[in-house]
Amino acid sequence: MMTVADPSIDLKELSTTVVGDVFATMLQSEASPSQEPDEGTRYPVAVSIYFAGDWRGTLLVELDYELAFTIAQRLEDVPRPESVDDYVRDALGELTNMFAGNLKPLLPEGTVMAMPSVTHGGEFTISVVGAKTSSSIPFDSPHGSFRLTLVEVK
Numbered sequence: 622m623m624t625v626a627d628p629s630i631d632l633k634e635l636s637t638t639v640v641g642d643v644f645a646t647m648l649q650s651e652a653s654p655s656q657e658p659d660e661g662t663r664y665p666v667a668v669s670i671y672f673a674g675d676w677r678g679t680l681l682v683e684l685d686y687e688l689a690f691t692i693a694q695r696l697e698d699v700p701r702p703e704s705v706d707d708y709v710r711d712a713l714g715e716l717t718n719m720f721a722g723n724l725k726p727l728l729p730e731g732t733v734m735a736m737p738s739v740t741h742g743g744e745f746t747i748s749v750v751g752a753k754t755s756s757s758i759p760f761d762s763p764h765g766s767f768r769l770t771l772v773e774v775k
Contacts, residue, residue: 675731688765
C-alpha cells in the first residue's frame, strides 16, 4: 500500500471517487471499478505522470483506443480522431493530470509532479525502476475500459 500523508485514507476508494468525478465533470460520462479482473490485459495506450520529492512514484493510466478517441473528442471539442494524434495526446495528458492533481494533496508536502507522457502502439512495457508497491484498479466506462495504477518507489 502506498504511503500517504494521512494513513487513514483508502487510496482505492479515493481513486474511484476521483475517477468518477473527473469523468462526470469533464466527459459528461461515468466510470466505475470493473467487476472483472483485468490481469494480463494489455492496453495499447498508456499515460504516466511521475512524482518526485518527498514521495516518489508513478500514476499510470492504461486504456484502449476507443476510450482514448472519445476522451479527445470530448475534451478537445474536435471530430472523433482515428489515430493517436496531438489532440489525443493532449486530452489524455490533461485527464491524467486531473487524476494526479486530485491525488497529490494526499501525498507528503514536498512531492512534485512531472509532465505527463503518452506511450502507444503495439507491444511496449513501462517499467518504473525501483518500484516496490502498487495498487491497480480496472475501470469500465460506456466508451471503453482502462486501468489506473499507482506505483511507489522506495
